[in-house]
Amino acid sequence: MAKFLTDREENYAQWYNDLVIKADLAENSAVRGCMVIKPYGYAIWEKIQAGLDKMFKDTGHVNAYFPLFIPKSFLSREAAHVEGFAKECAVVTHYRLKTDESGKGIVVDPTAKLEEELIIRPTSETIIWNSYKNWIQSYRDLPILINQWANVVRWEMRTRLFLRTAEFLWQEGHTAHATSQEAVEETERMINVYADFAKEHMALPVIKGYKTENERFAGAVDTYTIEALMQDGKALQAGTSHFLGQNFAKAFDVQFTDRTGKLEYVWATSWGVSTRMVGALIMAHSDNNGLVLPPRIAPLQAVIVPIFKTDEQLQLISEKAREIMTGLQNAGISVKYDDRDNLKPGFKFADYELKGVPVRIAIGPRDIENGTVELARRDTLQKETVPAQGLPERLKDLFIEIQASIYNKALNFRDDNTYKTDDWKEFTDIIENRGGFVLAHWDGTTETEEKIKEETKATIRCIPFDSTEEDGLCIYSGKPSKRRVVFARSY
């Protein structure tokens, strides 16, 4: 198990790849662009799922499941929507295989052609709204607040583990409302849920804002986003929430009778986050020793490593370790006792650091004598010897401290890498040489946005919700602008 990472400073992309592989999170599969999420990586995703799912339920949503396949005709009902996804759809054309004429191998049976091809969902608006049509007659049927956990496929040309894969896991919320205002409120509520989750669970500071028309979801009236900054200075869109207006209601003819007896089209939202979150987590916090996981997301929050020379010592230590482990488990802490006797403690230390386990507890003969244990924090790599007594409480406090510390570190990094400029030269210099978020004026046109993208590869990540009105001149065109927007190169 040679597992030394490429240094982050030397080659960030390689460091990321090494980390994903060596921390045993995921690997490439036999299918181009698709990954195998390994148990440890999946455990992180499950923590993300659990945290978000609770927040969805707490805000009145329920889970359901819709088909993987979408009739081709559905996708084309909404013009902008199909336009946005057409280029990356996998299509099912046949439903049967048969043995090859030559007797070897297997081929598609040409007589088993589907009358209407099926699209593997790149997102589920169309299939869901086709159902909602049947579910909604009256304002009394509204709102519908449904989420689904699912896989989707977008046939990407270039993929990277967790950040962009042809198939990925996500959740997609799809809600239906009687009024525009209610739908807009839902859209805002969910982007706030995402931002809170990112902050509280993932220790990831994000900027909430509007997408420009150019970056908007295909078929949306408005797209809200949370944007996070990675350690290499590139932005990552970590979640989006869309106000869909009546676009899908009209496309699928979903009308309802309102209180006054008038027939109206339903208002819609959709919102999602994906396994990309795992990539965000890795790139935001980890270091050259491996993953750094915030305690609230870590599948394993603490690990106990025994240090011993003789079997008698191991027995004594194991007894104590199990007692400690039970105490921690009773306090709701996820902990493992690693008593493998074929590996040296040093190896285990390095391994759990690679895996990002927030706290390591080492117990040796000295500790047994003194009634102590050695605690090591993954985030700061600091070690201290503490009394074995009252460990559950100590750890709970420590987790809170670590969680906050990781968040603050990320926040400071973002602040240190957020620039404000009104000078084009400086703008290009920052984008090219330093990275990070650049707050600059923009004239509001897609044309300018595209030009800037062409020349610098920077895109408008969002127009922050909390941006203040400020008269200025567009960084590129010099035309008047009312507010600054966030530029960055992005994943």
Added chain:
RNA sequence: CGGGGUGUAGCGCAGCCCGGUUAGCGCAUCUGGUUUGGGACCAGAGGGUCGCAGGUUCGAAUCCUGCCACCCCGACCA
């Protein structure tokens, strides 16, 4: 889809130019022993359709043709 690279044991690679013993090394695995407060050591053992398919040749991991897969860099994207 364009450019570059790689495919040899579970993983990482050497061998290929210049064809010729039984295809080799490190890590991992297994066995035995000694070790264990920051990535242990010794001894032994097992493990291979050399990416696939053709061709050249007395003989191919090595040369030729075709195909496939994956990785990296660009055009598109959560």
